[in-house]
Amino acid sequence: xxxxxxxxxxxxxxxxxxxxxxxxxxxxxxxxxxxxxxxxxxxxxxxxxxxxxxxxxxxxxxxxxxxxxxxxxxxxxxxxxxxxxxxxxxxxxxxxxxxxxxxxxxxxxxxxxxxxxxxxxxxxxxxxxxxxxxxxxxxxxxxxxxxxxxxxxxxxxxxxxxxxxxxxxxxxxxxxxxxxxxxxxxxxxxxxxxxxxxxxxxxxxxxxxxxxxxxxxxxxxxxxxxxxxxxxxxxxxxxxxxxxxxxxxxxxxxxxxxxxxxxxxxxxxxxxxxxxxxxxxxxxxxxxxxxxxxxxxxxxxxxxxxxxxxxxxxxxxxxxxxxxxxxxxxxxxxxxxxxxxxxxxxxxxxxxxxxxxxxxxxxxxxxxxxxxxxxxxxxxxxxxxxxxxxxxxxxxxxxxxxxxxxxxxxxxxxxxxxxxxxx
Amino acid sequence: xxxxxxxxxxxxxxxxxxxxxxxxxxxxxxxxxxxxxxxxxxxxxxxxxxxxxxxxxxxxxxxxxxxxxxxxxxxxxxxxxxxxxxxxxxxxxxxxxxxxxxxxxxxxxxxxxxxxxxxxxxxxxxxxxxxxxxxxxxxxxxxxxxxxxxxxxxxxxxxxxxxxxxxxxxxxxxxxxxxxxxxxxxxxxxxxxxxxxxxxxxxxxxxxxxxxxxxxxxxxxxxxxxxxxxxxxxxxxxxxxxxxxxxxxxxxxxxxxxxxxxxxxxxxxxxxxxxxxxxxxxxxxxxxxxxxxxxxxxxxxxxxxxxxxxxxxxxxxxxxxxxxxxxxxxxxxxxxxxxxxxxxxxxxxxxxxxxxxxxxxxxxxxxxxxxxxxxxxxxxxxxxxxxxxxxxxxxxxxxxxxxxxxxxxxxxxxxxxxxxxxx
Numbered sequence: 001x002x003x004x005x006x007x008x009x010x011x012x013x014x015x016x017x018x019x020x021x022x023x024x025x026x027x028x029x030x031x032x033x034x035x036x037x038x039x040x041x042x043x044x045x046x047x048x049x050x051x052x053x054x055x056x057x058x059x060x061x062x063x064x065x066x067x068x069x070x071x072x073x074x075x076x077x078x079x080x081x082x083x084x085x086x087x088x089x090x091x092x093x094x095x096x097x098x099x100x101x102x103x104x105x106x107x108x109x110x111x112x113x114x115x116x117x118x119x120x121x122x123x124x125x126x127x128x129x130x131x132x133x134x135x136x137x138x139x140x141x142x143x144x145x146x147x148x149x150x151x152x153x154x155x156x157x158x159x160x161x162x163x164x165x166x167x168x169x170x171x172x173x174x175x176x177x178x179x180x181x182x183x184x185x186x187x188x189x190x191x192x193x194x195x196x197x198x199x200x201x202x203x204x205x206x207x208x209x210x211x212x213x214x215x216x217x218x219x220x221x222x223x224x225x226x227x228x229x230x231x232x233x234x235x236x237x238x239x240x241x242x243x244x245x246x247x248x249x250x251x252x253x254x255x256x257x258x259x260x261x262x263x264x265x266x267x268x269x270x271x272x273x274x275x276x277x278x279x280x281x282x283x284x285x286x287x288x289x290x291x292x293x294x295x296x297x298x299x300x301x302x303x304x305x306x307x308x309x310x311x312x313x314x315x316x317x318x319x320x321x322x323x324x325x326x327x328x329x330x331x332x333x334x335x336x337x338x339x340x341x342x343x344x345x346x347x348x349x350x351x352x353x354x355x356x357x358x359x360x361x362x363x364x365x366x367x368x369x370x371x372x373x374x375x376x377x378x379x380x381x382x383x384x385x386x387x388x389x390x391x392x393x394x395x396x397x398x399x400x401x402x403x404x405x406x407x408x409x410x411x412x413x414x415x416x417x418x419x420x421x422x423x
Numbered sequence: 424x425x426x427x428x429x430x431x432x433x434x435x436x437x438x439x440x441x442x443x444x445x446x447x448x449x450x451x452x453x454x455x456x457x458x459x460x461x462x463x464x465x466x467x468x469x470x471x472x473x474x475x476x477x478x479x480x481x482x483x484x485x486x487x488x489x490x491x492x493x494x495x496x497x498x499x500x501x502x503x504x505x506x507x508x509x510x511x512x513x514x515x516x517x518x519x520x521x522x523x524x525x526x527x528x529x530x531x532x533x534x535x536x537x538x539x540x541x542x543x544x545x546x547x548x549x550x551x552x553x554x555x556x557x558x559x560x561x562x563x564x565x566x567x568x569x570x571x572x573x574x575x576x577x578x579x580x581x582x583x584x585x586x587x588x589x590x591x592x593x594x595x596x597x598x599x600x601x602x603x604x605x606x607x608x609x610x611x612x613x614x615x616x617x618x619x620x621x622x623x624x625x626x627x628x629x630x631x632x633x634x635x636x637x638x639x640x641x642x643x644x645x646x647x648x649x650x651x652x653x654x655x656x657x658x659x660x661x662x663x664x665x666x667x668x669x670x671x672x673x674x675x676x677x678x679x680x681x682x683x684x685x686x687x688x689x690x691x692x693x694x695x696x697x698x699x700x701x702x703x704x705x706x707x708x709x710x711x712x713x714x715x716x717x718x719x720x721x722x723x724x725x726x727x728x729x730x731x732x733x734x735x736x737x738x739x740x741x742x743x744x745x746x747x748x749x750x751x752x753x754x755x756x757x758x759x760x761x762x763x764x765x766x767x768x769x770x771x772x773x774x775x776x777x778x779x780x781x782x783x784x785x786x787x788x789x790x791x792x793x794x795x796x797x798x799x800x801x802x803x804x805x806x807x808x809x810x811x812x813x814x815x816x817x818x819x820x821x822x823x824x825x826x827x828x829x830x831x832x833x834x835x836x837x838x839x840x841x842x843x844x845x846x
């Protein structure tokens with residue numbers, strides 16, 4: 001097996017598994033219980049959170065543990081006003097996304113749960129307006145895009161490499177903007193975003209708002225799920241107020257993630273219950289999961305430099321030995337991402353041919369791929385439909401060896417030849 | 424160690440651990456990926472969901488996997504209108520919980536995110552009303568009570584044994600009631616509720632609504648987290664539309680639960696993203712967790728009869744050998760719950776004395792206990808403050824032996840004697 005889809009899933013490493021194991025059957029106590037063995041588990045859980053936090057330059061109490069990056073991304077948006085904003089006079093057309101139609105709802109079904117605006121019964125000529133509170137990169141994962149849409153969001157454009165167009169960002173910030181969400185590393189291209197430059201723009205906007213007495217806050221959120229494998233992630237240096245982490249992408253367990261939350265941001269919980277995680281995320285703590293997450297963070301940060309060199313070499317081998325492709329992610333990319341376009345070829349068919357030869361890779365994000373949806377990421381960087389159809393994502397990782405990289409190049413070349421001949 | 428707090432946490436059993444293990448490091452693939460090994464994992468994940476569903480008389484696609492019971496309980500309420508219901512004329516006082524004050528909100532902070540109602544700016548004499556949509560048992564876990572409050576909820580009273588007062592339920596149902604939430608087994612007392620009798624009342628209300636042309640639906644939700652250890656849980660026989668399950672209370676892993684959803688209930692997702700779990704719960708599937716959950720369900724249902732007999736015997740031993748207590752949960756209780764009141768004694772001190780002797784138990788729910796809050800459950804069944812302060816919860820489980828039960832009775836008697844002497 002040559003597994004080339006590490007952006008979709010990573011195996012739990014041996015060390016991570018060993019860190020989790022004692023907490024399943026032996027140290028299984030509920031961290032909220034009052035007796036000593038439970039308090040010991042609670043202390044170890046907090047220490048593990050401390051390890052994760054320390055790796056990004058934060059403290060244990062800055063982190064909310066979640067069931068993964070999706071939940072963390074959703075939680076990051078929770079300080080926004082989900083409820084529609086009222087207007088009796090109407091705002092400027094450009095400021096609002098109005099979708100309501102004056103229609104008479106049945107009394108039992110009267111509700112206001114729409115994202116863009118509906119007519120309010122009984123109050124003629126008044127509409128509910130959803131302001132654009134969020135700006136997000138057009139290449140963001142669905143767990144950011146779809147949430148942003150719920151709160152009133154607009155997309156920021158990217159260039160051919162998938163990098164944010166800072167001028168477009170600047171142009172789209174209004175006094176209604178409360179959150180800007182830009183993934184540190186894109187999950188389909190590996191594109192690294194200039195977060196500190198975005199943070200600098202945000203600081204200017206904040207100062208300008210302050211000088212004009214505008215009290216609306218503006219925060220920066222980043223999904224760093226894919227980033228920790230090869231980047232030193234530090235919240236202060238990046239200038240983020242909210243940061244999403246994901247154990248499952250860094251050789252930790254599935255079903256565990258975290259949201260870093262700066263002291264200024266006042267989130268609302270997504271669910272209610274026992275009040276764990278400082279009231280922001282109720283539910284008995286997933287102790288083994290967090291112990292594994294901490295070990296994964298520890299391991300991945302320990303080997304950053306070595307891994308960066310290793311993947312840079314392997315990427316070069318692939319680009320040298322592969323034939324007849326166009327490289328999609330040319331610049332500003334993590335070295336373990338190789339996105340190739342075989343124009344005129346159906347990449348789906350390539351994947352099946354390669355699967356027969358024991359090579360596993362994908363056309364894009366696993367969750368989008370399973371629904372047969374064309375990648376919105378490749379579309380956003382300006383690829384044509386046929387270019388998108390011919391695109392392959394290779395993501396290298398810990399399961400690979402240099403020998404496998406040569407072998408993969410050979411097998412991919414052969415598969416491409418077979419496909420070209422068929423046509 | 425004699426662990427007598429199985430309602431707070433159970434260790435992962437050997438068989439459950441073995442069922443999970445292969446999915447951490449070997450079968451680690453993302454179930455949404457397109458290649459064969461990932462599709463195999465996806466099929467095994469669905470089959471595991473099928474095992475869980477089968478145990479409660481349902482199908483795989485009736486279950487939404489969550490990160491635990493808290494999330495499942497929160498999700499169960501998501502079909503309700505979270506947004507306030509409007510009224511220009513005002514409803515009957517008895518139908519509404521009005522908490523708003525006519526105050527001038529600042530323009531930037533105008534929002535409607537209150538649970539009970541606020542004044543709408545610009546529309547004088549109009550108030551936002553939250554109707555009572557939910558009735559829940561006064562003894563429910565915080566993950567039901569606190570959510571119910573968000574949607575507009577009222578509590579149903581219980582008797583001295585913690586059983587629902589069906590007449591109180593009947594009296595509180597109005598045409599606004601959309602959901603009734605009653606845990607099959609209470610987590611502090613072990614009280615088993617007569618769900619099929621509640622379901623029969625609901626059927627009558629539905630027929631009555633139908634005959635009057637009232638279209639508001641009425642559903643029954645039950646948190647069965649504690650129930651599966653000793654009860655045969657079947658959704659059709661119980662008559663529930665929504666049912667919460669929890670792996671962590673039945674010797675499965677922490678951080679995994681499920682919500683059974685009947686076809687009629689149209690839930691809204693709590694979070695957005697890749698669209699997993701039929702769009703109701705996005706995020707990469709926690710494959711090892713669900714494999715373990717399925718094995719735990721399989722094991723627990725296999726040994727129901729033997730376990731019932733075993734715990735009934737152990738409960739009898741405790742009641743015979745313990746001295747100077749009053750039994751709190753006399754009737755309609757699961758046999759692995761023994762709740763005792765030592766009036767005039769501080770149970771917190773008993774717990775510390777027993778901890779020194781290697782006996783671990785609690786005063787009530789772990790999450791409430793950790794916050795030093797008096798049990799709302801013991802209050803609801805009519806215990807005085809001093810009775811509540813003297814109450815101990817023993818919950819028996821798989822880590823126990825008959826020898827341990829005798830030993831625990833002896834050690835508890837000794838601790839009580841020491842405490843009585845001290846006073």
